[in-house]
Every structure is written in structure tokens, then in C-alpha cells.
Amino acid sequence: MRDLPFTLDQLRILKAIIKEGSFKKAADSLYVSQPAISLQIQNLEKQLNIPIFERSSKKATLTEAGNLLLRYGSRILALCEETCRALEDIQNLQGGSLVIGASQTTGTYLMPRLIGLFRQRYPLVNVQLQVHSTRLISWSVANGQVDLAVIGGEVPNELKDILQITSYAEDELALILPISHNFSKVTNIQKEDLYRLRFIALDTQSTIRKVIDKILNQHGIDSSRFTIEMELNSIEAIKNAVQSGLGAAFVSVSAIAKELELGIIHWAKIKNVTIKRMLSIVVHPNRYKSKAAETFSKEILTLFVRPNENRILVD
Template identity: 95%
Template sequence: MRDLPFTLDQLRILKAIIKEGSFKKAADSLYVSQPAISLQIQNLEKQLNIPIFERTSKRATLTEAGNLLLRYGGRILALCEETCRALEDIQNLQGGSLIIGASQTTGTYLMPRLIGLFRQRYPQVNVQLQVHSTRLISWSVANGQVDLAVIGGEVPHELKDILQITSYAEDELALILPRSHTFSKVPNIQKEDLYRLRFIALDTQSTIRKVIDKILHQHDIDSSRFKIEMELNSIEAIKNAVQSGLGAAFVSVSAIAKELELGIIHWAKIKNVTIKRMLSIIIHPNRYRSKAAETFSKEILTLFVTPHENQVFLD
């Protein structure tokens, strides 16, 4: 077999340049000098006998060959990382790493508790958590960049036949109100009362907003009739707005444990309506799964965390 016209270090450098957006930032992220980065790219182009960057006075962009090398290089590096994790498994969870993905709400409020439990049992395992939209996390699992993920939205249609999707636990969605609101003084409210409230919501394109609207529709609640006073870009901003008396909102119960404990917002119950969504675990069944990933799935994801009481029960 002929010698390869590139090295793993050169592929890592190319990936870093594109990820960081410049040669200088790539050099900083890899703890090497910028001239060393430039020399490696020059050597790579000589070895390939084809330019991989188009250079102008302002910036350098990838050529068609550069894009091809980046795409295949990413797959090569992912396989190398997978190999390293497999070798680390020989130490039987006395080391190694675990990369977990999660959608926004799940990753912010639920996963830190689960990871904390795992780290108590296996402190030598290096655990990384990546939090993105359900779509981005699903693709990361499919590409082998994430070992497993816990999501609250729907896996992209094109990945449903590729990924293994397992139901994990139900996540209740709460209607939250300011403590001063009239409805906070009654045991429950009627569905029709929802149309009298002023609502604070996430952007219409957000996954959580779509999930909430879909579930409400299943309970014969027409969210298009809601009076949306404002749209915010984070759950924390929505909670603060509700606490300040600006309106009502639907949020995951897992996101309001602290506020309920402190008594600074009111969880309004809707008569004869319980709104829940299903959380799912996703893995790629045809990729190597480390012992750390297997153990996390079996020992931690069989536990159900009750956010309001901050306790853990068998699901």
C-alpha cells in the first residue's frame, strides 16, 4: 500500500482551522504556533499536489478538494477517537471518556443530576456533555461524535431508521404563573381560562414550542388562540418574566424545581388535563459503544429524577 499523503496531525489541524475560523485561533486551540500551523498546511498541499485553500488578501477558504478532505478527515478522526475509547475500555471503567448529548431543556436541568450520580460511582471516567437542539444532537449521535443522547423532541425523519430510539421517562409540562395572579389562589383552572391569560413563549421555530403546541392540541387546547405577549429565547428568561408578573408560560417541570422550592412562582393545574412529553434515549446501534456508555445507560438511565423533590426513584 502506498504511503498516505497526509497525517492525522494535519487532519486535526485542518479540522481546527475550519472549526475556529482562522489559522491563529486554530493554533491557540492546539497549543502550537501559527507558523507551525501554516507550515503543516503548506506541506499537506505539497503532499497532495493540490491546493486545499483559496487564499485572498482577507481570508482563506476551502477549495473543492479541501472540502472533500475535511469531510473524509472528520470520519477518520472520529474512528480514531472511537478506537481510543475501545482501548481505554480494557481498563474496565478505571479511566476512559463518555460523551453525552442532550437537547436544550434536558441538558440544562436534568442531565447534570444524572451525570453527578454517575461520577460518584465512576470518578475516573471523563464525562463531557454537549447541549444543542434535538436535530443537531441527533446528527452528532449518527456521526459518532456523541456516544448517546437524551432528547425531548423528535429525531429528524431521515435518521429514524439509523438511530435506536428508546423511551426513557415522561417529562411533565407545567403552566406557571406569577404568585400574585388571581388563578394562583384556586386549586385548578379550566381549559377555557387559558385563553384569558397573557403568555410568554419561546420562538415559534423552537423545538420545545412545537412540542408544547402539539401536546396541547392533543388535549383540545388551541394554542393559536393564546395571547402571546412576548417571545423570548431561553427558558431562564421566560421564568424571570413570569416571576416579574409579565405573563404565564408552559415549561418543563424539570426547569422549575428551584423556583417551586422557593415559592416564587405558581404551578397552575388545569382541570382534567396533564400535559406530558416523552424523553428518549438515542444511540447508533451500529457504532462501537464503550463500557462507560453501556454502564451509563444501564445504571443511570434506569433512574427517574423527580425534579420537584430533587430525589431519584427507579422508573
């Protein structure tokens, strides 16, 4: 077999340049000098006998060949990392690493507690948490950048035949109101009362907003008739807006445990309606599954659901 025209270090440098957006930032992230980075790229282009960066652009812009090399190089580096994790597993969780993915609400409110449980049992395992949209996290699992993910939205259609999707637990969605609202003094409200409220909501393109609208529709509630007072870009901003008396909102119960305990918001129950969504565990069945990932799935995820109950514990 002929010698390869690139090294792993060169692939790592190329990936860092594109990720950071410049040669200087890539050098800083890799703790090397900028001239060293530039020399490696020059040698790489000489070995390949083809330019991989556009010389006419001030930004770090790849040529067609550069994009091709980056795409395959990322897969090569991912496989190398997978190999290292497999070798580390031989030490029986006395080290190693675990990369967990999560969608926004799940990653913000649920996963830190689960990771805390895991770290108490296996303190020597390095755990990373990546929080993005369901779509991005699903692709990260598919590409081998994430070992497993817990998501609340739907996996993209193009990945449903590739990934293994397992139902995990039901996450109840709560209607929250300011404690000063008139409805906070009644046991239950009617579905029709929802159309009299002013709502704080996420952007219409957000996965959570789409999931909530879909579930409400399944219960005969037309969210298009809601009066949307404002749209915000985070659950925390929405909770603060509700606390300030600006409107009502639908949020995951897992996101309001602290606020309910402190009594600073009101969870309004809707008569004869319980709104839930299913959380799912997503893995790639054809990629290596580390011992840390298997242990996290078997020991930690199952701990967080009460026996005989398919719902999330909220402490």
C-alpha cells in the same frame, strides 16, 4: 498500499482551522505556533498536489477538495477517537471518556444531576456534555461524535432508520404563573381560561415550542388563540419573566423544581388535563458503544425513574 498523502496531525489541524475560523485561533487551540500550522498546511497541499484553501479569501475558506478532505478527515478522526475509547475500556472504567448529548431543556436541568450520580460512582471517567437542539444532537450521535443522547424533541426523519430511539421517561409540562395572579388562588383552572392569559413563549421555530403546541393541540387546546406577550430565547429568561409578573408560560417540570421549592412561581393545574412529553435515549446501534456509555445507560438512567412510575424524579 501506497503511503497516505496526509497525517492525522494534518487532519486535526485542518479541522481546528475550520472550527476556530482562522489559522491563528487554530494554533492557539492546539498550543502550537501559527507558522507551524501554516507549514503543515503547505506540506499537506504539496503532498496532495492540490490547493485546499482559497487564496483569494481573507477568511479560512476551503476549496472543493478541501471540503472533501475535511468531510472524510472528520470521519477518520472520529474513528480514531472511538478506537482510543475502546482501548481505554479495557481498564474497566478506571479511566476512559463518555460524551453525552442532550437537547436544551434536558441538558440544562436533567443531565447535570444524572452526570453527578455517574461521577460519584465512576470518578475516573471523563464526562463531556454537549447541549444543542434535538436536530444537531441527533446528527452528532449519527456521526459518532456523541456516545448517547437524551432528547425531548423528535429525531429528524432522515435519521430515524439509522438511530436507535428508546423511550426513557415522561416529562410533565407545567403552566406557571406569577404568585400574584388571581389563578394562583384556585385549585384548578379550565381549558377556556388559558385564552384569557398573556403568555411568555420561546421562538416559534424552537423545538420545545413546537412540541408544546403539538401536545396542547392533542388535548383540544388551540395555542394559536393564545395572546403571546413576548418571545424569549431561553427557559431561564421565561421563568424570570413569569416571576416578574409579565405573563404565564408552559415549561418542563424539571426546570422549575427550585422555584417551586422557594415558592416564587405558581404551578397552575388545568382541570382534566395533564400535559406530558416523552424523553428518549438515542444511540447509534452500529457504532462501538463504550463501557462507560453502557454503564451510564443501565445504572444511571434507570435510577432516575421511580420503579413502576414512568416519570422524572424532581427532588
